[in-house]
Amino acid sequence: MAAAREPHEPEKKSFKLLGILDVENIPCARESILYGSLGSVVAGLGHFLVTSRIRRSCDVGVGGFMLVTLGCWFHCRYNFAKQRIQERIAREGIKNKILYESTHLDPERKTASSNSS
Amino acid sequence: MAYPSQLGLQDATSPIMEELMNFHDHTLMIVFLISSLVLYIITLMLTTKLTHTSTMDAQEVETIWTILPAVILILIALPSLRILYMMDEINNPIITVKTMGHQWYWSYEYTDYEDLCFDSYMIPTNDLKPGDLRLLEVDNRMVLPMELPIRMLISSEDVLHSWAVPSLGLKTDAIPGRLNQATISSNRPGLFYGQCSEICGSNHSFMPIVLEMVPMKCFETWSVSMI
Numbered sequence: 001m002a003a004a005r006e007p008h009e010p011e012k013k014s015f016k017l018l019g020i021l022d023v024e025n026i027p028c029a030r031e032s033i034l035y036g037s038l039g040s041v042v043a044g045l046g047h048f049l050v051t052s053r054i055r056r057s058c059d060v061g062v063g064g065f066m067l068v069t070l071g072c073w074f075h076c077r078y079n080f081a082k083q084r085i086q087e088r089i090a091r092e093g094i095k096n097k098i099l100y101e102s103t104h105l106d107p108e109r110k111t112a113s114s115n116s117s
Numbered sequence: 118m119a120y121p122s123q124l125g126l127q128d129a130t131s132p133i134m135e136e137l138m139n140f141h142d143h144t145l146m147i148v149f150l151i152s153s154l155v156l157y158i159i160t161l162m163l164t165t166k167l168t169h170t171s172t173m174d175a176q177e178v179e180t181i182w183t184i185l186p187a188v189i190l191i192l193i194a195l196p197s198l199r200i201l202y203m204m205d206e207i208n209n210p211i212i213t214v215k216t217m218g219h220q221w222y223w224s225y226e227y228t229d230y231e232d233l234c235f236d237s238y239m240i241p242t243n244d245l246k247p248g249d250l251r252l253l254e255v256d257n258r259m260v261l262p263m264e265l266p267i268r269m270l271i272s273s274e275d276v277l278h279s280w281a282v283p284s285l286g287l288k289t290d291a292i293p294g295r296l297n298q299a300t301i302s303s304n305r306p307g308l309f310y311g312q313c314s315e316i317c318g319s320n321h322s323f324m325p326i327v328l329e330m331v332p333m334k335c336f337e338t339w340s341v342s343m344i
Binding site for chain 2: 017026027032069070073
């Protein structure tokens with residue numbers, strides 16, 4: 001995923017959580033883990049303040065981390081996928097506009113004629 | 118191409134590879150969460166003083182650890198099947214190129230219009246020019262037009278080989294007596310490297326694949342010059 005480096009640039013290893021999850025380069029990973037950590041702290045601390053049970057609060061914290069991370073992950077990836085589709089449509093639209101401008105295949109001409117009819 | 122000490126996937130060059138990378142990220146997140154949970158449970162096991170010598174059953178936890186893995190597997194299987202069927206979609210390729218595996222080189226045939234056939238041997242290390250990539254450069258690259266679907270027919274003349282180009286998300290076995298089909302569609306121009314991916318003898322590591330994706334005009338110029 002890295003571009004070729006210049007000789008004078010130092011080698012930069014990407015940080016991987018548990019040695020597998022590259023949070024720097026995977027879209028939405030960093031936000032999900034950070035929100036998950038926040039959710040874990042809030043849930044665990046809140047449970048402890050209510051019940052004063054340490055072990056159970058740790059369990060709630062871990063469970064909160066997993067749920068919040070998963071929730072943020074799916075939400076962010078869904079929006080990311082929608083954005084990519086919109087970018088692709090826009091890119092194709094720009095390409096078609098440039099290619100077909102002033103020809104009979106011009107998309108704007110087709111839209112204008114369908115509006116007038 | 119790959120860079121030294123690389124662990125992750127190469128940059129995607131085709132829409133299928135982009136989908137595969139998204140699926141990989143999705144599955145990796147699930148694997149990361151499961152690993153975190155297991156690590157936490159191991160820590161709990163090692164630090165507890167509690168013992169239950171009279172446990173007879175544990176209905177609730179048994180239900181949870183039956184249902185939850187089934188749900189996780191469904192969450193992984195659905196996108197996986199989606200991509201599997203996406204790879205087999207009909208896409209009206211503009212040309213068909215045949216590649217035959219030999220010991221130890223690839224040969225390419227562009228026979229749709231004229232008879233264009235050539236062999237692609239690895240350039241030995243001693244003959245490399247400065248800046249060339251060791252064990253990856255070839256004497257004749259496979260040149261193809263970019264942003265168009267191309268059908269690849271892959272087979273072998275002798276033993277099993279496998280034609281693989283990681284950045285396009287392609288790996289197809291070359292089996293003698295069988296034609297396997299793959300579809301190439303590149304989003305951008307450039308050079309894309311791959312290596313034989315099925316053990317085929319002493320020089321199995323020394324029969325690379327190099328794809329040169331170029332605009333259509335350049336492809337037409339190249340094919341005319343090769344005939």
